[in-house]
Amino acid sequence: QVQLKESGPGLVQPSQTLSLTCTVSGFSLTSNSVHWVRQPPGKGLEWMGGIWGDGSTDYNSALKSRLSISRDTSKSQVFLKMNSLQTDDTAIYFCTRLGPDWYFDFWGPGTMVTVSS
Amino acid sequence: DIQMTQSPASLSASLGETVTIECRASEDIYNGLAWYQQKPGKSPQLLIYNANSLHTGVPSRFSGSGSGTQYSLKINSLQSEDVASYFCQQYYDYPWTFGGGTKLELK
Numbered sequence: 110q111v112q113l114k115e116s117g118p119g120l121v122q123p124s125q126t127l128s129l130t131c132t133v134s135g136f137s138l139t140s141n142s143v144h145w146v147r148q149p150p151g152k153g154l155e156w157m158g159g160i161w162g163d164g165s166t167d168y169n170s171a172l173k174s175r176l177s178i179s180r181d182t183s184k185s186q187v188f189l190k191m192n193s194l195q196t197d198d199t200a201i202y203f204c205t206r207l208g209p210d211w212y213f214d215f216w217g218p219g220t221m222v223t224v225s226s
Numbered sequence: 227d228i229q230m231t232q233s234p235a236s237l238s239a240s241l242g243e244t245v246t247i248e249c250r251a252s253e254d255i256y257n258g259l260a261w262y263q264q265k266p267g268k269s270p271q272l273l274i275y276n277a278n279s280l281h282t283g284v285p286s287r288f289s290g291s292g293s294g295t296q297y298s299l300k301i302n303s304l305q306s307e308d309v310a311s312y313f314c315q316q317y318y319d320y321p322w323t324f325g326g327g328t329k330l331e332l333k
Contacts, residue, residue, distance in 0.1 A: 146270075153313065153324055153325070153326045153327050154270065154315070154324040154327075155324070156315075156321055156322040156323065156324070167320065169320075169321040170320075170321060171321070203269055203270075205269075208272070208275065210258075210275060210276055210317070211258070211317040211322075212260035212272060212276075212315070212317055213260070213270070213272060214272050214275075214281065215272075216269035216270055216271070217269060218268070218269055219269050
């Protein structure tokens, strides 16, 4: 069955770089798109960006200058790197698979990232 | 960016009641809209896509409707397991954007 799971450090210092991994199973990264969505505590959802089956990427313009998404298809993993973290980047970070018509049909459980010194 | 405005922000309803949540887009999104349910401490789960198509495994008491800039999610015969937050999302244009959410509680 389709599964996604995020992993990464729970705590990042301000101005540092966040690195997260999404490990997927039950589908192929070469024929599916995986995206990242984040949610500050108690707040709404923000689409960050994603990687398509052909390896191309799309980013939210609000984050594009700080964000990079890549993948390793042999390991069924998608990576997020975001630099210059600030306290308002504190959030739960989800990876999610894109369905046939660009909605998110399966989600990982999320990983909490706190930006603090 | 397309702004998605959800209402109400919170809602209290009784078991068995019918509940409607609204989502208004700042421009026409041509039915490129999904609804998600998020229970506390969990990830969002897809309920409805393309404004009115029920995702696999979602109970038929959930339905979506609307067009243009106005969309709604209806829950018939509210059950205790429906207590959650609900979010709409447009995927018509980049950046894909979400509504602020509606928190549904039992009265």
